Amino acid sequence: MKILKFLIPIYFLIGTGYSFSQTLFGTSVGEVSFYSDTPLEAIEAVNKKSGCIINATSGELAVQLRVTDFNFPNKLMQEHFNENYLESEKYPTASFKGKIKEEVDLTKSGNHAVTAEGTMTMHGVSKPMVVKGTINTSGSEMKLDFKFQVKTEEFQIEVPSLVVTKIAEVIDVTGKMILVKK
Amino acid sequence: MSLNIKKILLAILLAGLIGMLWIPKSIAQDDLMKMLEEEQSKEPIYTIATFKATRMINGQTIETISKNHLNFWMSHRFGAVNSGFIANFFGLDEAKIRLGLEYGITDKWLIGAGRSSLEKTYDFYTKYKLLRQSNKFPITLTGLAGWSINTMETGYVMESGAEMRFNDNLERFGYWGQALIARKFNEKLSLQLMPTFIHYNKVEHSSIDNNLLALGFGGRYKITKRFTLSGEYYKAFSDPGAYEAATGKEYPYHDAISIGVDIETGGHVFQLHFTNSRGMIEKHFIGQTVGSWEDGDIYYGFNIARTFSFEKGAKNKDK
Numbered sequence: 001m002k003i004l005k006f007l008i009p010i011y012f013l014i015g016t017g018y019s020f021s022q023t024l025f026g027t028s029v030g031e032v033s034f035y036s037d038t039p040l041e042a043i044e045a046v047n048k049k050s051g052c053i054i055n056a057t058s059g060e061l062a063v064q065l066r067v068t069d070f071n072f073p074n075k076l077m078q079e080h081f082n083e084n085y086l087e088s089e090k091y092p093t094a095s096f097k098g099k100i101k102e103e104v105d106l107t108k109s110g111n112h113a114v115t116a117e118g119t120m121t122m123h124g125v126s127k128p129m130v131v132k133g134t135i136n137t138s139g140s141e142m143k144l145d146f147k148f149q150v151k152t153e154e155f156q157i158e159v160p161s162l163v164v165t166k167i168a169e170v171i172d173v174t175g176k177m178i179l180v181k182k
Numbered sequence: 183m184s185l186n187i188k189k190i191l192l193a194i195l196l197a198g199l200i201g202m203l204w205i206p207k208s209i210a211q212d213d214l215m216k217m218l219e220e221e222q223s224k225e226p227i228y229t230i231a232t233f234k235a236t237r238m239i240n241g242q243t244i245e246t247i248s249k250n251h252l253n254f255w256m257s258h259r260f261g262a263v264n265s266g267f268i269a270n271f272f273g274l275d276e277a278k279i280r281l282g283l284e285y286g287i288t289d290k291w292l293i294g295a296g297r298s299s300l301e302k303t304y305d306f307y308t309k310y311k312l313l314r315q316s317n318k319f320p321i322t323l324t325g326l327a328g329w330s331i332n333t334m335e336t337g338y339v340m341e342s343g344a345e346m347r348f349n350d351n352l353e354r355f356g357y358w359g360q361a362l363i364a365r366k367f368n369e370k371l372s373l374q375l376m377p378t379f380i381h382y383n384k385v386e387h388s389s390i391d392n393n394l395l396a397l398g399f400g401g402r403y404k405i406t407k408r409f410t411l412s413g414e415y416y417k418a419f420s421d422p423g424a425y426e427a428a429t430g431k432e433y434p435y436h437d438a439i440s441i442g443v444d445i446e447t448g449g450h451v452f453q454l455h456f457t458n459s460r461g462m463i464e465k466h467f468i469g470q471t472v473g474s475w476e477d478g479d480i481y482y483g484f485n486i487a488r489t490f491s492f493e494k495g496a497k498n499k500d501k
Contacts, residue, residue: 024214028221049225051218062214066222068230074491075248076449083231084407089369092227095218097211118211163448 023107023181025142026053030177032065034150036168043077043167045070052177054135054142056107059100061116063175064093085157086123094122096129111136116146125155133175140181147174226316232366233374235451235487236284236292236309238400239414239440240459240467241376244324244364246311247286250492255282255296259460259483262473273482280462298462301340305330305463315366326360330465341460341472342434344386353384356465373401378416380469389428394469395419402444410444412453416468436474438467453485 030050036043050065067088072078082088098118106112112135120129133146150171152159159167233243236253247253257280261273270276282296282305290311297304307328315322332354336347348354357380364374376398385392400414415437422433442455458473459466460481473479 026217028218049222051222053214053217055214060211060214062211062218064215064218064222066227068227073493075251075493076489076491079231080448087369088230093222095215097215099211 022058023056024053025056025106025179026182027051027177027179030063030065030144030175030179032063032173032175034070035172035174037172038166038168041166043072045072045078045081047071050175050177052144052179053182054106054144054179056105056137056142059102059104059106060098061100061118062095062097064095066093067091067122085152085159091122091124094120096120096131098129098131106135106137106142109138120150122150123155123157127154142179142181144177144179145175147172149173226318229315229322229366232315232322232364232372233402234410234444234446235453235485237453237485237487238374238402238412239442239453239455239485240438240457240462241398241400241414241416241464242309242324242326242360242362243374243400244311244322244362246290246292246309246324247284247489248491248493249286249289251286252490252492253282253284253294254488254490255280255284255485256488257282257462257483257485259457259462259481261481262478263456263480263482264478278460278462296463298466300461300466301338302333303330303463303466304333305465309362315364321363321365324362324364326358326362326464328358328360328464330356330463332356340386341470342386344434346384346386348384355383357381357383358464358468360464370404371401373399375399376416378464378468380465382465382469387425387429389421389425391421396468398468408446410446411441412444412455413441415439418468420469434472435469436471438471439475449488451485451487453487455483455485456480457483 028051029048030052031046031048032050033044033046047065047069049069050063052063054061067086068082070081072081096118098116101115101117104112114133114135116131118129119126131146131148133144136143150173152169152171233245236243236245236247259278261270261276263273265273278300280296280298282294284292284294286292293308295306305328307326309324309326311322311324313319313321313323338346340346358378360376360378362374362376364372366372378396378398380394382392396416396418398414398416402410402412404410417437420435425433436458438459440455440457442453445452458475458479459471461467461470473481
């Protein structure tokens with residue numbers, strides 16, 4: 001059984017080696033907010049519990065948040081947002097997974113302008129999407145900012161004609177996250 | 183025996199080693215997503231919007247309103263629909279009214295007050311959400327406590343026909359406590375159970391107990407996003423036999439049964455219903471409902487709720 005004694009250390013050596021070979025940055029308290037503006041009404045909501053993980057080695061990343069974590073100043077709006085528009089009971093999360101196109105070393109300190117290509121999923125609809133943003137790396141921290149627009153129609157979010165003048169067709173979404181090395 | 187175990191262990195380790203070599207070097211997007219999901223699944227997902235409003239029809243629901251939000255309730259119960267067209271325009275000629283306000287002190291705790299034209303009664307109540315339904319817990323439990331003051335002149339005639347005399351102001355008070363237990367089964371169906379205790383400081387006849395226990399059932403079924411059916415039934419555990427034996431008259435009160443619809447239009451909730459009760463507070467409709475469905479004493483009524491937000495940054499416009 002000498003082989004067993006020999007094998008176990010190798011096993012753990014390789015096993016732990018795997019997790020060290022990747023540089024992961026992550027957070028579970030990222031901020032994602034959206035803004036809908038029409039002449040009649042401005043609606044703003046923020047989600048401060050968004051999760052994000054970036055693999056700095058490969059440039060791959062994933063963002064996920066719970067739709068019910070969006071906070072509106074008017075709670076009635078929040079209820080309608082969840083019940084009538086995003087149907088968060090049926091589709092509890094919204095997410096993006098993709099890869100950063102540019103060949104940059106994200107582990108290096110400094111400002112990197114990045115473009116992520118991938119799939120966005122919300123309201124049960126998945127769409128290919130390109131999101132532009134910046135990553136500011138300093139040591140073990142990574143500051144991620146991004147901004148993009150969502151057309152409600154593209155994700156089959158129905159806005160009844162009664163309130164169509166109060167909810168914008170194109171919603172601005174911004175994200176602000178500080179990721180730490182895992 | 184121990185050799186066998188070692189052999190199995192060896193096989194597992196070897197298999198694991200081979201498996202590891204097969205794993206591609208980078209952690210793929212889906213793995214990142216899985217890591218996020220694992221992280222987020224630790225927090226419970228709370229059920230929202232079990233009911234459309236803080237009231238089902240006459241009674242309350244488990245819902246409270248959010249912090250710094252104010253609800254204005256305007257409720258009407260018209261006359262009996264069988265009271266004739268010429269004489270009473272199917273009941274619409276007359277109405278009992280209740281105006282009420284409720285305010286969210288926290289997201290789980292509200293206070294409310296109202297005034298009913300029925301027996302010119304003021305009511306004050308508080309509601310606290312003790313337990314919340316989530317993906318890890320099956321029900322929501324809300325506690326309700328209320329107090330009412332009857333401000334009619336002494337010696338007035340009640341809806342039941344009895345004369346009510348007050349010897350002191352204490353006799354004008356009524357109290358109630360309620361446990362509201364609800365479960366949202368799916369997007370459409372929510373059911374609620376309401377064990378209730380009511381105490382009347384003064385009742386119209388000595389054969390009627392000052393304390394009343396009741397059990398309510400209610401629920402809603404959403405037809406569309408904005409249109410909901412609702413129903414409510416309160417079984418009062420009163421003792422009609424004792425009253426009939428003592429007075430020789432029929433017990434005047436019946437169990438309250440109501441059915442209705444909720445229509446939601448952004449800032450407002452409209453509740454339209456038919457009920458055999460004209461009271462809109464617990465002490466009235468649970469214990470002192472005079473109408474009965476069998477006799478056709480059905481009243482048309484509505485509640486309108488308007489919510490205002492006093493949270494910073496909120497504009498009080500319809501969505």
